Amino acid sequence: MSANVNHSLPLEYQTEQNRLNILGFWIFIGAEIVLFATLFAVYGVLGHRYAGGPTPSDIFKLNDVLIETLLLLTSSFTCGLAVFFMRQRNMKQLLVWFVITLLLGAGFLFMEIREFIHYVHEGATMQTSAFLSSFFVLLGTHGAHVTFGIIWAIMLIIQLLQRGLTPVTARKMFIISLYWHFLDVVWIFIFTFVYLKGMVG
Amino acid sequence: MEHKSKYPVSHVVGFLFSLILTFVAVFVALKMNVSYTIVMWIIGSLAIIQAGLQLFMFMHVTEGEDGKTNVINMAYAVFVAIVIVAGSIWVLTSGHAAH
Numbered sequence: 001m002s003a004n005v006n007h008s009l010p011l012e013y014q015t016e017q018n019r020l021n022i023l024g025f026w027i028f029i030g031a032e033i034v035l036f037a038t039l040f041a042v043y044g045v046l047g048h049r050y051a052g053g054p055t056p057s058d059i060f061k062l063n064d065v066l067i068e069t070l071l072l073l074t075s076s077f078t079c080g081l082a083v084f085f086m087r088q089r090n091m092k093q094l095l096v097w098f099v100i101t102l103l104l105g106a107g108f109l110f111m112e113i114r115e116f117i118h119y120v121h122e123g124a125t126m127q128t129s130a131f132l133s134s135f136f137v138l139l140g141t142h143g144a145h146v147t148f149g150i151i152w153a154i155m156l157i158i159q160l161l162q163r164g165l166t167p168v169t170a171r172k173m174f175i176i177s178l179y180w181h182f183l184d185v186v187w188i189f190i191f192t193f194v195y196l197k198g199m200v201g
Numbered sequence: 202m203e204h205k206s207k208y209p210v211s212h213v214v215g216f217l218f219s220l221i222l223t224f225v226a227v228f229v230a231l232k233m234n235v236s237y238t239i240v241m242w243i244i245g246s247l248a249i250i251q252a253g254l255q256l257f258m259f260m261h262v263t264e265g266e267d268g269k270t271n272v273i274n275m276a277y278a279v280f281v282a283i284v285i286v287a288g289s290i291w292v293l294t295s296g297h298a299a300h
Binding site: 080 | 241271
């Protein structure tokens with residue numbers, strides 16, 4: 001790790017290693033955008049092939065989708081607050097907002113799993129039609145990312161409690177915040193091009 | 202790099218705008234009596250605006266000494282994403298794959 005520490009910068013940018021890690025994570029996000037683009041492309045192509053099964057307007061429920069959207073959007077906001085307070089070296093506020101972020105994320109996941117179980121009980125499974133195969137793959141990949149983010153966040157909270165705020169833990173916190181905001185960005189497009197699109201037509 | 206301020210102004214503003222954009226999109230999609238094509242153009246634009254809000258007001262894509270690199274990287278990722286999505290739909294639904 002570089003010995004040059006620039007104290008005028010926020011903790012997470014203070015070392016060369018940290019700056020490189022953050023740049024590397026942005027490049028990873030670029031790759032993630034392309035990963036999700038391929039899944040949106042599949043959904044865009046196959047989303048109208050119902051094979052005699054349910055159509056989007058048969059199964060989507062606006063209320064549930066809105067609750068999921070608001071949970072994830074609010075969690076993205078609280079995650080931003082956590083980083084804001086980290087930059088003020090306010091460990092207590094950082095933890096409070098980060099834990100709230102986690103709880104909102106867990107709430108989102110609970111709603112999404114409930115939604116999937118509901119679909120399967122209505123006979124809308126991955127095997128039913130091309131629409132539902134591509135739907136579950138796109139939504140499932142996003143949900144798996146949220147699940148991974150929650151596990152990652154729990155481990156980071158443990159490390160923050162053990163080590164306190166250092167350039168290394170601050171960098172890890174900043175990077176997970178980028179990941180979490182990115183998941184909300186993906187959800188905006190799922191909300192628009194899967195749910196709203198399905199409920200319009 | 203900002204965050205000298207005492208209150209997270211840009212986060213609160215970004216959050217409020219995101220909420221407004223979400224509800225406007227729902228209203229346009231489900232309550233407005235216009236054609237499907239127009240609805241998709243409007244809510245698609247709203248989604249892109251909201252993604253931009255997240256990128257600039259929450260993720261601060263431009264900050265740091267690598268800010269420019271990040272913006273170029275994101276712009277290229279978005280370009281590739283559009284090519285993949287629009288290109289796939291175009292090739293696979295407009296008769297290029299008749300059989």
